[in-house]
Amino acid sequence: MPEGHTIHRLAQDYAARFQGTAPRVTSPQGKFSDAADLLDGAELTRTEAHGKHLFLGFRDTDWVHIHLGLFGKVAFGDAPAPAPTDTVRLRLADATSYVDLRGPTTCALITEAEKRSVHERLGPDPLRPDADPAAAYARVRRSRTTIAALLMDQKVIAGVGNVYRAEVLFRHGIDPYRPGRDITAAEWQAVWTDLVGLMRDGVRANRIDTVRPEHTPEAMGRPPRVDDHGGEVYVYRRAAMPCHICGTEIRTAGLAARNLFWCPACQRT
DNA sequence: AGCTCATGGCGAG
DNA sequence: TCGCCCTGAGCTG
Numbered sequence: 285m286p287e288g289h290t291i292h293r294l295a296q297d298y299a300a301r302f303q304g305t306a307p308r309v310t311s312p313q314g315k316f317s318d319a320a321d322l323l324d325g326a327e328l329t330r331t332e333a334h335g336k337h338l339f340l341g342f343r344d345t346d347w348v349h350i351h352l353g354l355f356g357k358v359a360f361g362d363a364p365a366p367a368p369t370d371t372v373r374l375r376l377a378d379a380t381s382y383v384d385l386r387g388p389t390t391c392a393l394i395t396e397a398e399k400r401s402v403h404e405r406l407g408p409d410p411l412r413p414d415a416d417p418a419a420a421y422a423r424v425r426r427s428r429t430t431i432a433a434l435l436m437d438q439k440v441i442a443g444v445g446n447v448y449r450a451e452v453l454f455r456h457g458i459d460p461y462r463p464g465r466d467i468t469a470a471e472w473q474a475v476w477t478d479l480v481g482l483m484r485d486g487v488r489a490n491r492i493d494t495v496r497p498e499h500t501p502e503a504m505g506r507p508p509r510v511d512d513h514g515g516e517v518y519v520y521r522r523a524a525m526p527c528h529i530c531g532t533e534i535r536t537a538g539l540a541a542r543n544l545f546w547c548p549a550c551q552r553t
Numbered sequence: 554a555g556c557t558c559a560t561g562g563c564g565a566g
Numbered sequence: 567t568c569g570c571c572c573t574g575a576g577c578t579g
Contacts, residue, residue, distance in 0.1 A: 287560050336561070354561045355573040371573065387573040389561065438562085445560045492560075513560075520560085541567080542561085556578075563570085 286352040288335050288443020289486030292411045294358055295333040296487070298340060298376075301360060301383060302328045307376040312368035319393035320374065323348070328376070335409050335442025337402055347399045348374070353389030409442040410479040411487065417476040424464040424472060431467055432460035433540055443483065447513075447520045450545045451494035452479055454518045459551045460544055491515040499528050519545040 306327045311320040323342050330341040340348040352358075365382035368375055374385040385391060394402075407423070408415035420441045424434050434440050435449040444452075453460050456475055458467070467475075486492050492515040500516070501508050511517055518528055523536035523545060532549040 290560080351561080353572055354559060355571095356561090357573075373572090389563090389572060436561090447560050543559095554579085557576085559573100559575090561572100565569085566567090 286336055286354075286356060287445035287448055287483075287486070287492070288333070288409060288411055289483045289492065290490070291336050291338050291352070291443070292333040292483075293487045293490050294338055295331040297358075297360060298328070298338075298383065299331045301381040302376055302378065303330065304328070305378045307378040310368075310375045310377070312372040312375060313370060316374050316391050319348070322346075322393065333409075334403055334412065335406050335438055336445070337406070337442075339399060345396050347394050347396070349390055349392050349394045349399065349402065350374075350385065350388055351390035353387070356388040357386050359384045359386075406438055406442040407440045410476060411443060411483050417473065420476070421467075421469065421472045424467055425469075427464035429464055430461050430539070431458060431464050432544055434464045436540065436542065441479075444479065446542050446544075447492050447515075447517065448479065448482065448486075448494075450520045451492070451517055452482065454547060454551060455494065455496075457551055457553070459553055460539070460546050462553065489515075492517065492520075494518060495528070504528070519547055521545065 304327065306325050309320045309323040311317045323346065326342040328340060328342055332339040336351060338350040360381065360383045363380050363382060365377045368384060371386045372384045373388055373391050376383050408417060408420050423440045427434060432449060432453065435444050452475055455478060456471065458471065482494055495516040495518060497503060513521060519534050522534045524533050527534055527547040527550060530547065530549045532547055534545055535548050536543055536545050
């Protein structure tokens with residue numbers, strides 16, 4: 285689940301359920317027990333997301349830094365909370381709600397200064413109002429690395445994962461292997477603006493949909509389809525299936541330990 | 554029951 | 567580039 289849109293949605297949902305309350309804080313699994321004891325009964329004052337990093341603010345200066353990694357999951361529910369299973373790293377629970385965090389790469393109690401250093405090593409996030417796309421382009425334009433790899437580099441741009449990278453490159457007809465230095469300013473501007481729209485939609489829908497209205501199965505007179513990860517996409521995980529636009533087989537290849545997907549006809553340059 | 558794979562990222566070599 | 571960390575679903579037997 286976790287690309288940037290998921291994390292921003294989680295920041296909203298944690299706030300909606302717990303901001304202004306002082307929940308019980310526990311770590312049934314045990315790995316976060318010491319910090320949980322320190323936070324138990326403290327007020328959740330605010331939440332924040334930057335890229336794939338989630339921050340839960342307690343009191344004035346305590347932050348819980350959460351990164352879901354590839355496997356992390358968050359589950360909300362209404363009180364009464366059921367007995368936690370033994371993989372729950374962090375549970376918040378109050379009179380009306382509970383939320384369980386499982387399998388995160390990171391769940392740590394940090395200071396304001398430590399939080400600042402996390403922000404400093406992340407690039408601009410299309411979902412944050414303070415984001416500066418020019419800062420990202422400054423890195424892209426002087427890099428020989430492929431645009432596909434650059435889009436996954438959180439120091440360059442924060443929040444894009446394997447789905448958004450594949451889909452946004454398809455939507456702009458960009459060959460994923462093109463070096464960053466050959467991406468024009470106009471192309472970057474278009475990609476960035478598109479990501480802002482796609483990722484905002486992702487926060488709202490809590491899933492990734494990238495297919496334009498004119499390319500839906502209905503619009504193209506084809507039978508309805510369901511992509512197996514819950515959103516409607518052009519190329520992600522569609523290896524060897526026909527491109528929705530031109531019918532060419534979608535290709536896949538490993539790139540930096542992840543699977544890349546693209547249409548060799550629609551993304552020729 | 555065991556294997557593979559997954560929308561991530563780190564550090565060692 | 568590889569191995570490793572975190573978990574669970576969907577296969578295969």
